[in-house]
Amino acid sequence: MNETIKLLQNHRSLRKFEERALDQDTIHILIKSAQQASTSSYVQAYSIIGITDPEKKKAIREISTQAYVEYNGHLFIFVVDYNRHKQLASRSDYEIKFNSTESLLVGIVDAALAAENMAIAAESMGLGIVFLGSIRNDAAKMIEILNLPEGTFPIFGMAVGYPVEEGSFKERLPLEAVYFENEYPEFEEVKESLNDYDETVTQYYKTREENKRNDKWSRQVMKTLSKKERLDVHDVLKNQGFLGQ
Amino acid sequence: MNETIKLLQNHRSLRKFEERALDQDTIHILIKSAQQASTSSYVQAYSIIGITDPEKKKAIREISTQAYVEYNGHLFIFVVDYNRHKQLASRSDYEIKFNSTESLLVGIVDAALAAENMAIAAESMGLGIVFLGSIRNDAAKMIEILNLPEGTFPIFGMAVGYPVEEGSFKERLPLEAVYFENEYPEFEEVKESLNDYDETVTQYYKTREENKRNDKWSRQVMKTLSKKERLDVHDVLKNQGFLGQ
Incomplete structure (x- = not known):
């Protein structure tokens, strides 16, 4: 069994992190790793928002009700995103559609594949992660906090940080x-x-x-x-x- | 940059494989790796179906219109799956619901996180992969071929195999x-x-x-x-x- 497979099969979600922020290099490695995941028809129908503003972190914690949303190394929000395609289309001769259930499925899958890559990249560097479906406790409020336009939807978050617990398998x-x-x-x-x-x-x-x-x-x-x-x-x-x- | 991150950042989809089937051990490693991905509230709302029957492979190739759906090392279909929960509930005092959009989102994300783990496990073993959103060209037909009951939906496939091309980054x-x-x-x-x-x-x-x-x-x-x-x-x-x- 190679190291990568050991890493995959040893995953556990962590919910307690050191109070130590990830540096920019680490954040960029995580994003670059996320982006190289497969994407349907090269569409890349997602964006990632990093939350550094303490007020916003606190507000998202209130939605999520989890302390680790506020205390972590970095908080990422994954967003299904067809807005950039819409903006590009409005400046072109193309009329695009993203309001089918199919388009939503594509965006969710794109975002999730990218996020799992980020999770693995983080764990390979000794960091811990936890997914946050709990941001959907109040998706409308998330949209307000992140100023999300038409064609976007906050699908889940991920807290990443330096572990202070081992987590349980x-x-x-x-x-x-x-x-x-x-x-x-x-x-x-x-x-x-x-x-x-x-x-x-x-x-x-x-x-x-x-x-x-x-x-x-x-x-x-x-x-x-x-x-x-x-x-x-x-x-x-x-x-x-x-x-x- | 560690080996796992190099692997993640070097991903490319492959669309041509040797005519050489994966062995059972390899298939099991891939599934075990997939399963350890995060899952919302431990629900594990997905199943994986491996297609070995040549007739079924051919039928799925017709839906997908891609030759590599028929010629590969192994063909996996990922299925959003609340049927097992429904069956368990019908034998208990619980009344469960999975018909909300929220439940569908959970199932899609669960399946995609697992699938990306499988992709990475495969690539770490020198195998190549390609995702197949194209099975949704005729989801109803897929449901018929796989005999999928209420509470399930074929979300995407993945062809895995021994590479005969490098693919392009x-x-x-x-x-x-x-x-x-x-x-x-x-x-x-x-x-x-x-x-x-x-x-x-x-x-x-x-x-x-x-x-x-x-x-x-x-x-x-x-x-x-x-x-x-x-x-x-x-x-x-x-x-x-x-x-x-």
Whole structure:
């Protein structure tokens, strides 16, 4: 197993960082690494915004409700972005469209591929990261804070920093519950491996150093999915010019 | 610059592979690497389907219209997947929802983060990859081929294989056109760097070894975005139980 694969397979999200800012060189390496990820038809339908203004960081922390949004090495916000294409088109003979669901999918995938590259680049330098879907707790407010125009949407954030904790490795679904050959299986075929997985996760929660608890994966995710959260995302996307057809 | 960052920054998509299948160990390393990517609230809202049946490969090639969908080391299809959660919930007291736009976003991001990990793992082993958004040319047909139930959607594919070409490095947007501090800039602030970028890309297309052409980035992407493509994606997603609120 090579070093890169070891790094990938050893990922854990960190939620506590030193109070030490990343320097510009490091930030640029992270962005350059992010950018080289694959992008659909060379469109590069995303932008990245780094938050250095303490007032803005505090405001985003309020949306996200996580302390590590305020205290980290650097806070990146990933934005689905068709605004630059729109601006270019308005100065050309082309009439472009980005209001299809397809265009939104392209922008989200582009942004996520780039972000994962950034995560790996950061970890390869000994930094820690955590993704912040929590900025979507109030996407409209994020748009206001970042002054985001039509054709853009804040899809997630990422806090990067110097680790002060090791983080805990969280076992993923068994391979046979997530990888299939040629077609999607009947639930009966994967049921047992999901039960085994519940056992594994329960053991982990019981025996880990910190935050011991009695829980299993299936209960945990069903609890999450039974909450009706972020139902405004649809309308916010529409306001930004997406999901129009 | 460490080896992992060199690898990330040297990515190029490959579209021609040896006729040599990946072995099971390699496939498992790729999947394990994919799985360890971050996942929103531990939900792991995706599955991966490997296509080995030649008939299915041929059928997917017809959708995708790309020869490398049929000829590669292994063909992976990434699927947004809430079906396992739905099945688990139906056997429990929980009532779960995944028909919000928010849930769809979570599934797409989860799948894309995992896929980018797979891409990097593959490249670290000397393999080449290409993403296949082109499976969405006919998402409904993909659903039929893969027998995908409610709560799932085929978001993209990835062909992986032993390279027979080096691929060409494609310069990304200048950092100052993609990375901003604290808020989104006025277009006038990035206009010049986009012009410079057009120059860079034009030079590249003129001077590269194969497929020389006279084109610039802005024209290329505007041409792409002025096509009305894959407008059925919205309805297919609805049929699969997504985008209901």
